[in-house]
Amino acid sequence: MRIPLAIAAAIAALTPAFPASAESERVVTIASEGASPPWDGTDDKGELYGYDIDVGRELCRRIAIKCTFVPQDWDGIIPALLVGKFDVIMSGMAITEKRKQSIAFSVPYASGFNQFVVRKELGLDPGDTGQKINLSIIGDKEKAAIERLRSTLGGKAIAVLRSSNSEAVVKQLMGDVVTIRSYDSLDNMKLDLAAGRVDGGLADYFTWRDFLETPSGSGAAFFGPELKGGLWGPGVGAGMRKDDTELLTKFNEAIEAATKDGTIKALSLKWFKTDISPAASN
Amino acid sequence: MGGFTAQFAVALTVTISLGLISGCLGTAAGLLLAISRGMTHPPLARIVTAYTTIVRGVPELLIILLIYFGGTTLASRLAGRYVEVNAFSAGVIALSVVFSGYATEVFRGAIAAVPAGQTEAAKALGLGAWQRWLLVIGPQMLRLALPAYGNLWISLFKDTALVSIVGLTDIMRVAYVGAGSLRAPLTFYLAASALYLSLTTLTLLSIRVAERRYPALGH
Amino acid sequence: MNFGLMLEAVAVLPSGIALTLTLTVLSLTAGFLLSVPLAFVRAFGRPGFSGAALAYTYVVRGTPMLVQLFLIYYGLGQIEAVRASVFWVVLRDPFWCALLAFSLNSAAHTTEILARGLQSVPRGVIEAASSLGLKRLQTARLVTFPIAFRISLPAYGNEVVGMIKGSSLASTVTLLEITGMARQMVSTTFAPYEIFIVAGAIYLLLTSIAVKATQFLERRLSTERPPAQRSRSRWRPPLPGQGLTTPLP
Numbered sequence: 001m002r003i004p005l006a007i008a009a010a011i012a013a014l015t016p017a018f019p020a021s022a023e024s025e026r027v028v029t030i031a032s033e034g035a036s037p038p039w040d041g042t043d044d045k046g047e048l049y050g051y052d053i054d055v056g057r058e059l060c061r062r063i064a065i066k067c068t069f070v071p072q073d074w075d076g077i078i079p080a081l082l083v084g085k086f087d088v089i090m091s092g093m094a095i096t097e098k099r100k101q102s103i104a105f106s107v108p109y110a111s112g113f114n115q116f117v118v119r120k121e122l123g124l125d126p127g128d129t130g131q132k133i134n135l136s137i138i139g140d141k142e143k144a145a146i147e148r149l150r151s152t153l154g155g156k157a158i159a160v161l162r163s164s165n166s167e168a169v170v171k172q173l174m175g176d177v178v179t180i181r182s183y184d185s186l187d188n189m190k191l192d193l194a195a196g197r198v199d200g201g202l203a204d205y206f207t208w209r210d211f212l213e214t215p216s217g218s219g220a221a222f223f224g225p226e227l228k229g230g231l232w233g234p235g236v237g238a239g240m241r242k243d244d245t246e247l248l249t250k251f252n253e254a255i256e257a258a259t260k261d262g263t264i265k266a267l268s269l270k271w272f273k274t275d276i277s278p279a280a281s282n
Numbered sequence: 283m284g285g286f287t288a289q290f291a292v293a294l295t296v297t298i299s300l301g302l303i304s305g306c307l308g309t310a311a312g313l314l315l316a317i318s319r320g321m322t323h324p325p326l327a328r329i330v331t332a333y334t335t336i337v338r339g340v341p342e343l344l345i346i347l348l349i350y351f352g353g354t355t356l357a358s359r360l361a362g363r364y365v366e367v368n369a370f371s372a373g374v375i376a377l378s379v380v381f382s383g384y385a386t387e388v389f390r391g392a393i394a395a396v397p398a399g400q401t402e403a404a405k406a407l408g409l410g411a412w413q414r415w416l417l418v419i420g421p422q423m424l425r426l427a428l429p430a431y432g433n434l435w436i437s438l439f440k441d442t443a444l445v446s447i448v449g450l451t452d453i454m455r456v457a458y459v460g461a462g463s464l465r466a467p468l469t470f471y472l473a474a475s476a477l478y479l480s481l482t483t484l485t486l487l488s489i490r491v492a493e494r495r496y497p498a499l500g501h
Numbered sequence: 502m503n504f505g506l507m508l509e510a511v512a513v514l515p516s517g518i519a520l521t522l523t524l525t526v527l528s529l530t531a532g533f534l535l536s537v538p539l540a541f542v543r544a545f546g547r548p549g550f551s552g553a554a555l556a557y558t559y560v561v562r563g564t565p566m567l568v569q570l571f572l573i574y575y576g577l578g579q580i581e582a583v584r585a586s587v588f589w590v591v592l593r594d595p596f597w598c599a600l601l602a603f604s605l606n607s608a609a610h611t612t613e614i615l616a617r618g619l620q621s622v623p624r625g626v627i628e629a630a631s632s633l634g635l636k637r638l639q640t641a642r643l644v645t646f647p648i649a650f651r652i653s654l655p656a657y658g659n660e661v662v663g664m665i666k667g668s669s670l671a672s673t674v675t676l677l678e679i680t681g682m683a684r685q686m687v688s689t690t691f692a693p694y695e696i697f698i699v700a701g702a703i704y705l706l707l708t709s710i711a712v713k714a715t716q717f718l719e720r721r722l723s724t725e726r727p728p729a730q731r732s733r734s735r736w737r738p739p740l741p742g743q744g745l746t747t748p749l750p
Contacts, residue, residue, distance in 0.1 A: 034459070035459070035462055035463070037463075041463060042459050042463055043285070043463075044285035044286050044289070044460070044463075044464075045285040045288070045289065046285075046289045046292075046451060046456070046459070070449075071449055071451075071459075072449050073447070073448075073449060075684060075687070075688040076351070076448070076449075076687070076688075076693070078691045079351050079687060079691050079692075079693045080351070082691060083351060083354040083355055084354055084358075085354065085368070102691050162684070162685065162688050163688030163689065181595075181675050182675060182685065183675060184673065185462055187459075187461075187462025187463060187465075188462055188575070190462075190465070191461075191462065191465060191467060191575055191578070191579070192575075192578070194465065195575075195578035195579065195584060195593075196584060196589075196593065197578065197593050197594075197595070214465070216465045335705075335709070336701075336705060338662070338708075339662070339666075339704065339705040339708035339709060339712075340666070340701040340704050340705055340708075341666040341667070341669035341680065341701075341704055342666065343669045343670065343672075343680060344669060344680060344683075344697055344700055344701050344704065345701075347684075347693065347697050348693070348694070348697045348698065348701065351687075351693035351694060351697070352693065352694040352697070355694065436562075436563070440563075440564065440565040440566075441565070442565075443565035443567045443568060444565075444567060446567075447673070454565070454567060454568065457568070457571075458571070461571070461575060465579075466579070467571065467572075467575035467576045467578075467579050468572070468575075468576040468577075468579050468580065471568055471571050471572040471575070471576050472572065472576070474568050475560075475564045475568050475569075475572065478563065478564045478565055478568060479560060479563045479564050482562075482563035482564070483563060486563075
């Protein structure tokens with residue numbers, strides 16, 4: 001594919017160019033979805049806030065680099081990282097094998113879990129919402145839990161975030177019995193759950209918990225066991241380009257140090273009111 | 283709505299500058315393409331036709347997505363070093379491309395509508411090619427093109443909303459984020475509608491003024 | 502450029518064509534049916550009614566269709582009364598929301614296109630029809646509208662193309678038409694370039710067919726004879742869409 005030189009020149013002139021070298025003055029840009037509080041949200045001034053942002057700031061402070069945060073819709077966040085729109089993804093992104101084929105991950109800076117939510121008016125029996133199911137080890141307990149989810153949610157419309165692990169899990173576990181509705185953002189997903197366009201959804205536990213406490217979330221409740229492992233992988237990490245090894249090393253060191261001295265735990269308590277630091281799950 | 287009012291104000295300037303820059307670049311490209319299309323050089327004319335057909339036949343949304351994601355790779359390869367194409371530049375390029383595709387057709391039609399006798403008369407007066415374009419055909423063509431050209435600007439300001447999908451904080455994006463985070467979609471999308479409607483109204487009024495000042499000759 | 506992936510996209514994306522076409526055809530049909538009476542009101546109605554029709558077309562044509570779609574989809578869903586009403590059965594479904602938004606949008610554009618056509622039907626023709634003893638409705642049905650439609654055809658062709666392209670917005674409300682399928686594919690393969698190019702090519706094919714069909718219809722409906730001279734002498738507006746306030750889509 002060729003385009004005339006004039007257009008190429010115009011493109012070059014239009015866009016501020018940053019040489020990739022000058023590591024010392026490099027400003028690292030971190031992208032976040034900004035629509036999944038308490039992980040990351042957008043306040044009424046358009047500023048990003050949340051656990052991802054606070055951890056990101058803390059890591060940058062430790063590495064002693066300048067960082068800026070940008071919002072990016074979830075379904076384009078990996079392609080955008082790959083083409084260099086920004087340098088790091090910190091957006092509650094779980095470390096998975098599939099994603100590792102495209103990008104590199106830091107060590108985990110959180111270990112979340114996921115849960116279904118359904119509308120109360122359906123009158124479904126939520127079962128034991130405190131039960132913990134790890135999809136990495138499928139035994140009798142896990143099989144029974146999955147079978148129960150399949151039979152009670154069969155025929156329902158389930159909302160998931162497009163390109164999320166929850167989407168992949170729903171497809172894998174019950175794609176043949178439920179209608180999957182994929183959304184651009186968690187906020188829109190919640191709007192539709194409140195409006196009753198979908199019967200339920202699967203997403204990160206903490207984004208649900210905050211939502212269910214609001215008036216528009218009062219019509220829905222947790223359903224079934226806490227889910228982790230399997231396609232969700234070992235936890236939440238910061239995503240970077242594979243060739244950006246220097247940055248990755250710095251991030252790993254900073255995360256390990258911040259986990260050891262309890263900073264990550266403190267931030268976790270601030271945003272999630274519980275300790276989900278990687279140290280807590282080990 | 284709180285702080286969102288301030289955000290809408292910033293977003294309005296983003297939308298306006300996005301529209302104005304793309305419209306001006308698109309006009310320049312459209313004029314060049316229309317003139318080169320009119321020249322008796324068949325391969326060039328065919329390329330221009332192919333360009334306008336493709337641009338007008340593919341959804342604007344796809345063009346924006348393509349340039350946003352593909353633009354960085356392409357520009358970096360062409361420049362031989364990393365070149366950043368952010369949401370704003372991607373929007374400017376995509377909307378300029380779309381605008382130029384339509385503008386080429388509008389200008390081409392207007393050039394064809396200038397009576398052939400005019401060119402001949404200008405030639406008879408001894409005017410060179412450039413003089414003919416600048417003094418005879420150009421001014422008449424622009425007047426003829428004005429109504430359709432004005433419509434392109436209205437479409438352009440509406441199309442800017444699509445750039446929000448690649449994360450540019452324009453009017454639509456602020457409405458989208460506000461609607462989601464405060465769970466008040468009706469309020470936010472109505473506010474966005476009002477802003478877009480005032481932008482398109484302003485554009486329409488400017489076109490009307492221009493049309494009255496420069497009516498098509500002989501009409 | 503990964504050609505294997507492009508081939509995969511060529512295999513997968515056409516399954517979204519059916520939904521794109523369904524949305525386009527249904528919303529164009531509904532929009533057209535709605536616009537015919539509106540166009541007559543707009544062209545010949547009393548100032549009050551004509552003004553009301555203008556207000557509708559003005560607001561719809563002055564705002565982006567994306568905003569209209571979100572207003573109907575997310576905005577209406579927010580109102581308790583709407584959710585409690587019978588309309589919710591329809592509005593609950595993203596397909597019907599998209600169809601409603603697209604139809605209302607298309608109706609506004611088509612109304613202006615047809616109204617312009619109606620206004621440019623020569624007065625003498627209408628007078629001749631009434632002097633032949635045709636009633637007002639008969640004149641409208643048999644004389645005014647067919648002539649107006651023929652005049653409007655080039656502009657209406659633009660509307661058809663615009664709707665095919667506009668239906669891509671349905672991807673923003675979870676529908677899996679061509680663009681929706683493409684975005685879904687991109688989100689799992691992380692290869693936007695290859696997949697969006699294939700999607701663009703499919704749209705180009707669809708819009709080209711629509712353009713050819715309009716041109717064919719224009720030729721068929723042209724009344725000027727003999728056919729050999731048609732291409733040169735056929736009446737054409739000096740510019741595509743000139744004089745129309747209808748923005749190109």
